[in-house]
Amino acid sequence: xxxxxxxxxxxxxxxxxxxxxxxxxxxxxxxxxxxxxxxxxxxxxxxxxxxxxxxxxxxxxxxxxxxxxxxxxxxxxxxxxxxxxxxxxxxxxxxxxxxxxxxxxxxxxxxxxxxxxxxxxxxxxxxxxxxxxxxxxxxxxxxxxxxxxxxxxxxxxxxxxxxxxxxxxxxxxxxxxxxxxxxxxxxxxxxxxxxxxxxxxxxxxx
Amino acid sequence: xxxxxxxxxxxxxxxxxxxxxxxxxxxxxxxxxxxxxxxxxxxxxxxxxxxxxxxxxxxxxxxxxxxxxxxxxxxxxxxxx
Numbered sequence: 024x025x026x027x028x029x030x031x032x033x034x035x036x037x038x039x040x041x042x043x044x045x046x047x048x049x050x051x052x053x054x055x056x057x058x059x060x061x062x063x064x065x066x067x068x069x070x071x072x073x074x075x076x077x078x079x080x081x082x083x084x085x086x087x088x089x090x091x092x093x094x095x096x097x098x099x100x101x102x103x104x105x106x107x108x109x110x111x112x113x114x115x116x117x118x119x120x121x122x123x124x125x126x127x128x129x130x131x132x133x134x135x136x137x138x139x140x141x142x143x144x145x146x147x148x149x150x151x152x153x154x155x156x157x158x159x160x161x162x163x164x165x166x167x168x169x170x171x172x173x174x175x176x177x178x179x180x181x182x183x184x185x186x187x188x189x190x191x192x193x194x195x196x197x198x199x200x201x202x203x204x205x206x207x208x209x210x211x212x213x214x215x216x217x218x219x220x221x222x223x224x225x226x227x228x229x
Numbered sequence: 230x231x232x233x234x235x236x237x238x239x240x241x242x243x244x245x246x247x248x249x250x251x252x253x254x255x256x257x258x259x260x261x262x263x264x265x266x267x268x269x270x271x272x273x274x275x276x277x278x279x280x281x282x283x284x285x286x287x288x289x290x291x292x293x294x295x296x297x298x299x300x301x302x303x304x305x306x307x308x309x310x
Binding site for chain 1: 239251268280287
């Protein structure tokens with residue numbers, strides 16, 4: 024449901040509620056009772072649900088994540104002109120949806136993953152408003168990056184399953200799949216955002 | 230007379246419930262138009278709280294209507310006898 028439609032519905036509901044506030048006596052009649060039920064129970068809950076869905080979808084967007092000042096270098100890192108930068112390579116080649124780039128890699132592809140990702144976002148707000156923010160280059164993940172998030176897309180892909188480096192040692196692929204050998208911190212794909220070195224790189228311009 | 234006070238009481242509850250719902254709805258409308266991460270928290274926290282309180286107060290007033298009506302009918306019967 025588009026944002027404008029939800030806002031119009033909310034304002035319409037508020038208007039009807041206003042009628043009830045100004046003329047509560049209309050609830051004496053059956054029609055007024057039905058109106059009161061719709062305006063003070065059904066419509067608020069419907070608006071809340073529609074609004075929450077809308078806010079949750081919007082919170083997945085790349086622009087939403089990058090609207091925080093501290094995230095700006097991470098947004099810049101998506102445009103580094105160097106294929107060894109993992110995040111940039113994924114973003115520029117649309118290996119992840121460009122409009123949901125942050126969310127696609129940083130959500131949790133397990134049960135209640137979106138909910139957990141949003142809870143993580145609340146922690147960011149807590150630190151932003153109530154604690155001392157770290158420098159962008161000092162930001163760390165709450166927990167080590169789980170290979171499950173990479174394998175959500177790469178598992179079964181030819182380049183992953185039959186890649187020369189992945190198969191050079193027969194123990195590598197099983198260890199990666201079991202999350203015993205990290206994709207990004209075992210010396211293989213460890214250049215991800217590297218925001219501390221952005222002043223030394225070239226940027227891709229569309 | 231009791232019935233009159235009773236109706237006024239219910240109307241007052243409906244008005245308070247309506248005002249809470251309106252405030253919650255307005256907070257939500259503003260948050261939907263305000264594209265900042267804090268808007269999500271205000272939407273769910275303040276907007277959700279105001280609306281939930283308004284809806285619960287409305288539901289409570291429905292329960293209150295039924296129980297008070299029984300009391301009023303019983304009191305009127307006593308007065309008549």
